Amino acid sequence: MKEEVVLKVEELQVYLPSQEGMLRAVNGVNLEIKKGKILGLVGESGCGKSVMSLSLLKLLKNKDWKTEGEVRLKERNIFSLSEEEMRKQRGKEIAMIMQNPMSVFDPLRTIGSHFVDTIQNHIKVSVREAKKIAIENLKKVSLPEAEKIMRQYPFQLSGGMLQRVMIAIAIAMNPDVLIADEPTTALDVTVQYQILGQLKSLVKHNNTGVLLVSHDLGVIAQMADEVAVMYCGYIVEKAPVEELFKHPAHPYTRGLLASRFQLNKKRLKPIEGQPPSLLNLGNQCPFLERCSEVEAACREYTMDEVGGIKNHLVRCVKYARGKEMILDELA
Numbered sequence: 605m606k607e608e609v610v611l612k613v614e615e616l617q618v619y620l621p622s623q624e625g626m627l628r629a630v631n632g633v634n635l636e637i638k639k640g641k642i643l644g645l646v647g648e649s650g651c652g653k654s655v656m657s658l659s660l661l662k663l664l665k666n667k668d669w670k671t672e673g674e675v676r677l678k679e680r681n682i683f684s685l686s687e688e689e690m691r692k693q694r695g696k697e698i699a700m701i702m703q704n705p706m707s708v709f710d711p712l713r714t715i716g717s718h719f720v721d722t723i724q725n726h727i728k729v730s731v732r733e734a735k736k737i738a739i740e741n742l743k744k745v746s747l748p749e750a751e752k753i754m755r756q757y758p759f760q761l762s763g764g765m766l767q768r769v770m771i772a773i774a775i776a777m778n779p780d781v782l783i784a785d786e787p788t789t790a791l792d793v794t795v796q797y798q799i800l801g802q803l804k805s806l807v808k809h810n811n812t813g814v815l816l817v818s819h820d821l822g823v824i825a826q827m828a829d830e831v832a833v834m835y836c837g838y839i840v841e842k843a844p845v846e847e848l849f850k851h852p853a854h855p856y857t858r859g860l861l862a863s864r865f866q867l868n869k870k871r872l873k874p875i876e877g878q879p880p881s882l883l884n885l886g887n888q889c890p891f892l893e894r895c896s897e898v899e900a901a902c903r904e905y906t907m908d909e910v911g912g913i914k915n916h917l918v919r920c921v922k923y924a925r926g927k928e929m930i931l932d933e934l935a
């Protein structure tokens with residue numbers, strides 16, 4: 605059966621001109637978010653995950669950010685929409701769950717007032733009906749005493765409860781696309797896994813297409829159908845989740861996997877060195893100086909050359925230049 609694409613990102617560039625030069629945070633990204641599927645986006649801190657996520661909703665705070673390429677939400681390029689048109693899409697067609705709920709809620713307004721506003725922005729219903737919808741959605745994320753929560757202020761709820769409220773608001777309009785940027789990073793592990801499990805069953809049930817941003821490969825393994833690995837604003841590898849964990853091809857992906865904690869591993873093997881600055885980044889491989897497999901050909905390779913097979917894409921000279929190892933390793 606053909607999978608329905610709900611959000612298509614084509615050759616997305618996001619950059620910030622400054623006196624020191626150009627900060628290139630997102631570099632030529634192509635991605636598809638499909639109905640009912642979770643696309644995981646993983647990468648080290650500072651690699652551009654949040655800038656990319658915010659650009660998909662036209663929510664970049666600093667107005668000096670420039671974007672190029674297209675983000676097609678149901679066939680409409682969001683970069684050609686006015687702020688007013690975009691506001692109508694947000695919440696209804698595309699919604700976001702942020703990392704830190706405290707930064708999203710106004711401390712002086714009750715949860716109910718936030719919720720009712722969001723609903724009334726998108727559908728014509730009375731306050732009473734909006735409250736009913738809000739309570740139904742709070743129950744879906746297992747919040748006990750939903751009626752009481754509606755009357756409470758953000759500071760009266762724990763981090764886990766607030767994160768659940770944000771999920772409830774995000775799913776209330778049954779959006780086609782949900783962008784979840786590190787939705788549980790700030791929470792302790794038991795709450796984190798409960799909330800992730802719930803989020804997964806809700807989005808699968810509603811057939812929502814999700815971009816799940818995380819630096820945690822365990823979260824990605826549990827949640828995602830497909831994974832994109834980001835490094836210095838480039839997607840360096842993209843594959844179905846099992847394929848990526850069984851046959852990681854890019855040396856950076858392999859480095860990430862080797863550096864994660866596992867009980868049966870005696871020693872973690874962190875990736876040596878630091879990512880280069882995104883300021884005035886060229887289009888040579890940005891992993892070159894850290895890569896343990898570097899070879900002469902790497903110095904001539906540019907990041908627009910993509911290799912791999914079928915649905916497993918890799919931006920590395922070995923694969924881009926079609927060495928036999930692709931088929932050997934991925935057979």
Ligand SMILES: Nc1ncnc2c1ncn2[C@@H]1O[C@H](COP(=O)(O)OP(=O)(O)OP(=O)(O)O)[C@@H](O)[C@H]1O
Pocket residue numbers: 620627629647648649650651652653654655656666819882
């Ligand atoms: N408002 C801003 N002004 C200038 N530079 C910024 C701004 N926001 C982000 N950046 C820079 O853009 C780059 C990408 O940052 P981004 O927050 O997207 O990374 P990230 O992968 O989401 O990291 P983390 O996992 O730590 O949130 C970084 O170099 C960051 O310093």
